[in-house]
Amino acid sequence: MNAASPVVRGQELNADAQALFRYVLRLGDLSLVLGQRLGEWVGHSPALEEDLGLANVALDLIGQARLLLTYAGEVEGRGRGEDEIAFLREHGEYLNAILAEQPNGDFGQTIVRQVLIDAFQLEVYERMTTSSDERLAAIAAKSVKEVLYHLRYSGGWLVRLGDGTDESHARVQSALDNLWPYTVELFAEDELDRTMADRGVAPRLSDVQAAWLRRIDEILAEATLRRPKDRPHSWHGKRGQHSEHLGYILAEMQHLQRTYPGARW
């Protein structure tokens, strides 16, 4: 991180760059926050093998976040690098959907959250490999292979737990019931999503949703789980309005850079 570069606020980006900047943050923050959440499992997983499995997924996600946030910094053009963007932004400047910041809960809840987001990222990245934005197309092409494995891992576990014992079935069904309402935000198209789709930068969210739902329904059927009903939502993480959980994540993630600005190792 380059601590010497001042963050110039108030300087206006042109509207196109501003929109792209915010859109790339949405993608990058989803990976960053989910990766940070998964990292909490390290040393606490139900088995040594799962410790490594979850950490591998977390590292892939942090890797995607690095690529995306670096790009966001370049689009913004104010000299901010990946570290400055990841570690020195405020609560309201994070643009991830709030599903990613929901607590780990038990292993089953972590797996449910993971399946829902893995399948979303897979559908987005698959389509984004043909984005009109070459940089995003390249990042998507790299990430789609990783995410395909993430879904294999999380989907395998969801089937195992859903179609497992009465206890494991009840737990993942309950986690699914609790987390489902947050998925609505992933597909709630706002003006930014529309602009990106119109410019061929991002896929149309209605296409992503239809494909996502087919994929999720397949996994749920195999896991003998019931898909909860959609409910109206009022989550706006994509606009920077977050649940209280993000504050704790940021406190842990950012305290080192804020205590020792510019620290490296």
Next chain:
Amino acid sequence: MSNPTEDRRQWPLYEVFVRARGGLDHKHVGSLHAADARMAIDHARDLYTRRQEGVSIWVVPSKDITASDPAENDSLFEPARDKIYRHPTFYEIPDEVKTL
């Protein structure tokens, strides 16, 4: 097959074999615990191929492997010791032989 003395809370053990690249044999690299074969492949991928060690993975339940008994080593392996004519280097090839 279930062993009544087996700890049911412990996942069964799998042996892992990894092929480093095309054309090479799968080599035994270690073992791990997994609830089923698919999970064993996932774990093997995460444990044993994270530094690009392989292009193919086999997993085998450890209980399905039959091993020779170390107590029988003398009768199994000793008799081969004095049969050096089984090594190709034992034979001298006459100069007249062009192709063999």
